[in-house]
Amino acid sequence: MTALADVAVIGGTGFYTFLEDPTDHVVDTPYGAPSAPVSVGTVAGRRVAFLPRHGRHHELPPHAINYRANLWALRSLGVRQVLAPCAVGGLSHDVAPGDVVVPDQLVDRTHRRVGSFVETGAVHLPFADPYCPGVSAAVAAAAPDIRVGGTMVVIEGPRFSTRAESQHYAAQGWSLINMTGSPEAALAREMRQCYAAIALVTDMDAGAEHGAGVDQREIFELFRANLERLTGLLTTAIGHLPDPTGCGCEAWADGLELTYRIP
Template sequence: MTHEPAAEVAVIGGTGFYSFLEDPVEHVVGTPYGAPSAPVSVGTVAGRRAAFLPRHGPHHELPPHRINYRANLWALRSLGVRQVLAPCAVGGLRDDVAPGDVVVPDQLVDRTWGRAQSYVETGAVHVPFADPYCPRVSAAVVAADERVRHGGTMVVVEGPRFSTRAESRHYAAQGWTLINMTGHPEAVLARELGQCYAAIALVTDMDAGAESGAGVGQEEVFARFAANLDRLRGLLATAIGNLGDPDGCTCSTWADGIELTYEVP
């Protein structure tokens, strides 16, 4: 007997983004990796069954380095989710982005440390990750709003502190566009589970080395994200309606013929 998935697409909410669905049904999901950030809410968006999970918890209890990323992605996959939209707050590193911009990056640089960043704990399983974001899902987001920018590199740092000016200037000098604290290992865990994943980055500030002044502060980040929540919700709903069938996407077919040493629910 086959069972219909509880949801086929998911939104992982970022800073200040703690709810998305109207009249959702909550699923408390246990995983081999512990508890996810919150119960998973499931409802209908644009005619599709959609799940929502706030990565920081319902009230932002979890700082970026304490989020159980493995449990979050595994919980969503166990409910049937194969496509993930991941809005997040980011700082801008270069003058080709500005606060208020929404960017769908196409590259990622990992500068985190100490996080469990893989389901692989034994054996030889090496996930291809040259292109960390799903081009199909990214295209659906870009098509949802002509103001959305496509392309750019997001560097992910450990946090929870913001960067020094020297660090920020170094990242900008590498040609990187955005800086964030939660984009890794979220993206690679989705790939290991065969999920299509795209980040949706809202620029809330210019990072410390990108301009003169006091540098970035928490109030500024939270306020900018809150001011753009309605816009993000509308963008996500339209993008979910734009999504195609993930069957055959290289995000999942990479594992064809490979004996995985971890469970994919």
């Protein structure tokens, strides 16, 4: 099958507008339906797929997203590189609302999600460095104010952290907190895709500042206010993505007998 797209963006519904001449593709997967039909269009001369992580009307809470179906659907269309913009809370004084960060580490604190395509046999994913260095570098170079590095802890949600939880995460030296980054990153690696997160800091988490708290309305408003900025960053990054051939994100499974199917 000829690839319909080789790059994908998994993000919020506001990102639809950056695709040129999009067409929708309904994809059936062995894991059920993805969050929405996949839109495929052109960005910076590349064929790009877009999938709204939470559904077209933000109907899916973080713990109810079918992450396996999403990544399998994108791979079935030919996608080999994935950019994943997301809203995050700040845990460190090194970041502030409005910052865009390309994290380099991830901590998984989710507990109800299916985190792997592996259902039988011995297939152990190397995941010491969860994000693709090539894709991350292309994103980091897209604008001079992008911050590079930091650890993103992913919590189950949909509730926000208590102050004690937030203070605990900060005490570990983790700088960002999010609800959707896992198992998305690991599943992309299992699909032999290059994946990088693009984290927009929308708030300081409950325990990071005295008297502060997390308010959903403020988070959504700040994210919407930065959509044009984020789509510009994505367009620039997509235009400078490296050839993924031979990247460790893909090559990790060379010579292994996988017990799941990569489309």
